[in-house]
Amino acid sequence: MQGQNSDPTGLHRVLDDVPVLPQAAQRLDTRAELWPDETRIRVERLNLDAASFRQLERKHTNDGVTDRSAIRDEVVSIVATRGKMQNPETGSGGMLIGTVEEVGAESRLGLRVGDRVATLVSLTLTPLVIEDGLSAWDGTTEQVPCTGHAVLFGRSIAAVLPDDFPDELALSIMDVCGAPALTSRVVEKYDAPTVAVIGGGGKSGSLSLAAARLAGGAQMIAVVPTEAEATRLRETGLADEVVLADARDPFALREAVEKAGGPADVTVVCVDVPGCEGGAILATASGGTVIFFSMATSFPAAALGAEGLAADVTMLIGNGFVPGHAAQALDLVRSTPAIRTLFEGRQ
The missing domain is CATH 3.90.180 (Quinone Oxidoreductase; Chain A, domain 1)
Structure with a gap:
């Protein structure tokens, strides 16, 4: 050839x-x-x-x-x-x-x-x-x-x-390493922002919580779907508030984030089910940013939903690549034992 x-x-x-x-x-x-x-x-x-x-x-x-x-x-x-x-x-x-x-x-x-x-x-x-x-x-x-x-x-x-790292753990980390890197880049642009991570108990969500904190996040809110997941996440200390909500219910999601100290300046969507666009937009403050990391995200639903709500938010689609993202994610796990525990519990 x-x-x-x-x-x-x-x-x-x-x-x-x-x-x-x-x-x-x-x-x-x-x-x-x-x-x-x-x-x-x-x-x-x-x-x-x-x-x-x-x-x-x-x-x-x-x-x-x-x-x-x-x-x-x-x-x-x-x-x-x-x-x-x-x-x-x-x-x-x-x-x-x-x-x-x-x-x-x-x-x-x-x-x-x-x-x-x-x-x-x-x-x-x-x-x-x-x-x-x-x-x-x-x-x-x-x-x-x-x-x-x-x-x-x-x-x-x-x-x-x-x-x-064992192969299985390294693969799990590198599979989602774009999420914490982009989250860090966005959070750094704000002054002591409130950050909400939808799906904060998952792989990309837990890494994003840790990255946002290191980047200057002042109030960390994690949204999870079950009490069992909330209990596991609270034990890690990665979030200031861990709340329950179905991310597909826009009003329940908005209410949960607001009661926890929102709306958020930065909202990170890390759930792998469709229909979470509207709630993420409603949970984000005017002038804020929504980062969509889920492959279940619908671009039309996000774009038209924000337009229909007259929501002044910047929406980013995480493309999985930021220079240095793999090394950053591995270092986050090395420096935060609680994340490794979460990852190993999901394998």
């Missing part, structure tokens, strides 16, 4: 009839042979996006019984059909860990053969081949043991796995 042209975005791997980026493509070329700027990874484990995994669970649950083998079979089918893991319902994918198997002569990712890495780009744009039928996965968790290969493009991102 040395004589063929490649594009650092991965355009050369798109098999669609029209030129689109790999994330938007219906099908990718998954051949193991590399273009000069590519890197091939021997895959060890996938981490499915939370919104995607929950949708698959809902789809394959009847009368309260979930068919885990059907979830596994659908993931295998999606990857075989599309050459990547992209849930057709949610549009989301996840990420993976593995070992660098081959590095193209023109690759600029800084990786070497034998490096164990986590990819920091979505599976929705990563050429992927599953070779074992996911036979070691029971379909009960987002983390998927896997044998196969994946390809990184010239503009892809990957991080070498740290020595002081």
